[in-house]
Amino acid sequence: MFILKRVVCVGGTIVPQCTALSVSNFSAYSCVRSRKRNSPYSSVDSGRYSSLVKSVMSSRVSSQTPETLQTEDEHVYGPVVKGPTPSSRPEMRVPKTLHPFLHFQETLQAEEPESGPPVRIVLNRAGRSSVPSVTRILQQTLSPEQIFYLERWKRRMIAELGEEGFKEYSQKLFRQGRLFHSAVEDILVSGATWKNRNPLETSEYPPEVQGYMESISHVLEDVGAVRATESTVHHHTLNYLGIVDCVARYRGVLCAIDWKTSEKPKPFLSNTYDNPVQVAAYAGALNNDGNYKYQVENGLIVVAYKDGSPAHVHQLSSELMLKYWTTWLIRLEEFTEQRSSHASSAFEQKRGAV
DNA sequence: GGATCCTTCTTCTTCTTC
Structure with missing residues (x-):
């Protein structure tokens, strides 16, 4: 089965763009090219189009939609009491105001020295209790589709583990994540590089973190000039705050870094859901924070694995960061709209009661 | 002292042919 969707231009050459199904076959065909001389793909340079294959594979088209899945789930798990109306986010909108990602000041280029211990600005909520955080804004502006799949996953997990088991499982994931972050911060603050670290010292980490540390060991070798760890960033104009995991040079390039633990492999950026938006939000706030x-x-974005297999590293170029910054601005606007509509409906209710 | 905050995670999967 081969479904020709449309034709796209890649590197000046016209190639067919196809569904995930045909692309699976495409890569399979590439592997057995020598045996399948008459394959329609025998003349295709698979190496050349590997990025296309990856990008299409990472945005697979499923025959099942949230609607059909919901019907199926209701048979298996019973009716959903408070089900969302599964639908995609409306066509990508444009932010009403394009706030700049960078904030160059006249005196800015007098850069801070890169030596010395990294900065850690502890969150102080005094005087800014109403400023929303990056996590809260992202959580409250998930697309209906994201909410649907998350709730579906949760329903399935509860069916498998029970309410109590699911609670324990979630707590275990959070605990591992926190321990991992704290271990990474320790090693970055101590200034030790992975290479000169005594292997015996890795055993000082809690057992549940050792695999994750091993997983990121190849990444730590390329991280240097650590400027900040677990530090609060506050965008005063856009009025939001958050805590950035780390700011350091990765292979010489200054980056906002987000460490993640994951049960499932996340080889492509698209597997990381809202993580790129989160990183862009932190970087944008930092750039506007005096x-x-x-x-x-x-x-x-560094995705670490418990079994110690090499972490996946997703580097976001300045172009990609600008793209996700735009997405962040849209999410921020959605959040503000929600907030003001809640505030006005609460006001109406209050007025009605009087 | 209790409550709340910021994080920590969790989603996208199915098909035919060799």
Whole structure:
């Protein structure tokens, strides 16, 4: 089965763009090219189009939609009491105001020295209790589709583990994530590189973190000039705050870094859901926060695995960061709209009661 | 002292042919 969807231009050459199904066959065909001389793909340079294959594979088209899945799930798990109306987010909108990602000031280029211990600005909510956080904004502006799949996953997990078992499982995941972050921060603050670290010292980490540390060991070798760890960033104009995991140079490029633990492999950026938006939000806030006298244009998402297999590293170029910054601005606007509509409906209710 | 905050995670999967 081969479904020709449309034709796209790649590197000046016209090639067919196809569904995930035909692409699976495409890569399979590439592997057995020598045996399948008459294959329609025998003349295709698979190496040349590997990025296309990856990009199509990472945005697979499923024959099942949230609607059909919901019907199927109701048979298996019973009716959903408070089900969302599964639908995609409306066509990508444009932010009403395009706030700049970078914030160059006249005196800015007097950069901070890169030596010395990294900065850690502890969150102080005094005087800014109403400022929303990056996590909260992202959580409250998930697309109906994301909410649907998350709730479906949760329903399935509860069916498998029970309410109590699911609670324990979630707590275990959070605990591992926190321990991992704290272990990474320790090693970055101590200034030790992975290479000169005594292997015996890795056993000082809690057992549930050792695999994750091994997983990121190849990444730590390329991380240097750590400027901040677990540090609060506050965008005063856009009025949001958050805590950035790390700001450091990765292979010489200054990046906002987000460390993640994951049960499932996440080889493609698209597997990381809202993580790139989160990183862009932190970087944008940092660039507009007077506490930091430099600008961060790039991002890095490092996905670590418990079994110690090499972490996946997703580097976000300045172009990609700008793209996700735009997405962030849209999410921020959605959040503000929600907030004001809640506030006005609460006001109406209050007025009605009087 | 209790409550709340910021994080920590979790989603997208199915098909035919060799």
